Amino acid sequence: MSMPPPNGTGRASLVGAGPGDPELLTVKALRRIESADVLLYDKLVDPRILDLAPAHARRIDVGKRCGRHEMSQAAINRLIVAHAQAGAHVVRLKGGDPMVFGRAGEELEALAAAGVVAEVVPGITVACAAAAGMGMPLTQRGYSRSLHLITGHGADEVLPAHDWNALAACDGTIAIYMGGRTLGQVTQRLLAAGLDPSTPAIAIENATLATERRLPGTVADIAGRVVAAAVTGPTLVLVGRVVALRRRDAVESAMNEVRSRAA
Numbered sequence: 001m002s003m004p005p006p007n008g009t010g011r012a013s014l015v016g017a018g019p020g021d022p023e024l025l026t027v028k029a030l031r032r033i034e035s036a037d038v039l040l041y042d043k044l045v046d047p048r049i050l051d052l053a054p055a056h057a058r059r060i061d062v063g064k065r066c067g068r069h070e071m072s073q074a075a076i077n078r079l080i081v082a083h084a085q086a087g088a089h090v091v092r093l094k095g096g097d098p099m100v101f102g103r104a105g106e107e108l109e110a111l112a113a114a115g116v117v118a119e120v121v122p123g124i125t126v127a128c129a130a131a132a133g134m135g136m137p138l139t140q141r142g143y144s145r146s147l148h149l150i151t152g153h154g155a156d157e158v159l160p161a162h163d164w165n166a167l168a169a170c171d172g173t174i175a176i177y178m179g180g181r182t183l184g185q186v187t188q189r190l191l192a193a194g195l196d197p198s199t200p201a202i203a204i205e206n207a208t209l210a211t212e213r214r215l216p217g218t219v220a221d222i223a224g225r226v227v228a229a230a231v232t233g234p235t236l237v238l239v240g241r242v243v244a245l246r247r248r249d250a251v252e253s254a255m256n257e258v259r260s261r262a263a
Contacts, residue, residue, distance in 0.1 A: 010084035012111050014104045016097040016123015017045045021208035024129060025049065029121050037088035040080060044095030044234055046209070053091075073103055077110035084116045095234075097125040101151050101177050125149075126236050127175035130207040134214070135247030136238075138173050143241045146172030152179025152186055159185045168193035173240035180235045184223040190239070195219055200243035206233040216243070 013032045018024040025033075033039070033049070036057045041050060043063030050059060060079065062071045071079075076092075083090045098104035098120055111118040127149060131138050138147050148167060154160040159182045167174055168190050179186055183203075191197060197220035205213040211233065217225045219239050226235065 010087045010089070010116065012080050012084045012090045012092060012107075012116055012118040013121055014092045014098045014102075014107060014118065015094065015121040016099075016102070016125075017041075017049050017093050017095055018124045019096055019126040019129035019208045020044070020046050020206065021129075022046055022048045022052075024124050024208060026121065026123065029123060032091050032121055033093065035089055036091035038083045038090045039093055040076065040090065041093040042095050045093050049093070073106055077107055080107060081110060081114045081116055084111070085114065094123070095126075097123045100125045100149060126177070126204075126207050126234075127238070130204040130236050131238065131246075133208060133212075134202075136245055137242050138175075138238075140242055140245065143245065144171070144173045146170055147175065148172055149175045149177065150186075151177050152182040158182075159189075162189070164189040164193040168195040173238060173242050176237040176239065178234075179237055180226065180231060183226055183237060186237075187219050187223050190219055195239075199239060200241060201237060201239040202243050202246070203231065203235050203237045205229075205231050205235045207236060 015029050015032050017029065030052060033052045034054065036053050038058045038060065039050065039053050040060045040062045043061070053059065062076045062079065080090050080092055092098070092107060094102045094104065096102065099122065104120060108118055108120070127138065137144070139145065148170060150162055150167070151160060176183065176186055197218060199219045201217050201219045201222040203215040203222055203226050213229065213231070215222070215225045215229055215231070222237060
């Protein structure tokens with residue numbers, strides 16, 4: 001394995017790249033990227049963010065997408081450890097926040113076992129970014145008393161055994177990550193558990209990017225709308241009464257600004 005020249009004591013930074021738009025990087029994330037010797041990045045990281053790394057930094061695509069895994073998590077762990085032990089500053093760059101469905105906990109365990117100094121740099125998770133882009137609160141008095149982040153698939157690519165009764169009764173907002181392939185099952189479970197079929201829902205594909213699409217509906221029909229729209233990009237689904245509060249008048253102006261920046 002070819003290693004970069006060390007810049008001092010090896011270390012690892014597990015960095016959240018945010019939901020996509022480079023302007024939503026934190027200052028700390030930017031500084032870590034700019035000081036990287038090795039950049040291990042996911043497919044969800046925008047290429048413009050990768051361009052912020054130094055010219056000498058080695059870039060390694062270790063991206064995983066639902067159903068299309070390029071490298072196993074164990075292999076990624078070994079790669080981070082090996083480069084850090086060789087003296088490099090390794091930046092493990094993840095879409096969103098590394099601690100929200102980002103497997104950063106598994107990487108921290110591997111780094112600790114190897115005696116490698118590591119840090120976590122948080123990023124804006126897509127539920128917050130997507131809601132902000134629509135002028136929609138995730139919680140609001142009289143509408144939503146809680147926020148629940150759930151994943152649509154587990155390590156075995158099947159629907160996890162969530163407490164559907166609790167989710168249906170929570171009177172809060174449900175954010176469904178990585179649910180493109182199992183959304184029909186998710187909504188069926190929520191309806192069977194007693195969630196009102198008319199509960200507003202919205203699917204957001206490629207949140208914060210120029211290619212973002214928003215598909216509004218209800219919990220009863222959102223899965224069908226996603227299929228009909230032939231959604232292929234990473235998609236978040238928000239379910240709850242707060243979805244009705246999104247500012248439709250602000251949507252197009254915000255999206256036009258995103259598109260003009262990307263042009």
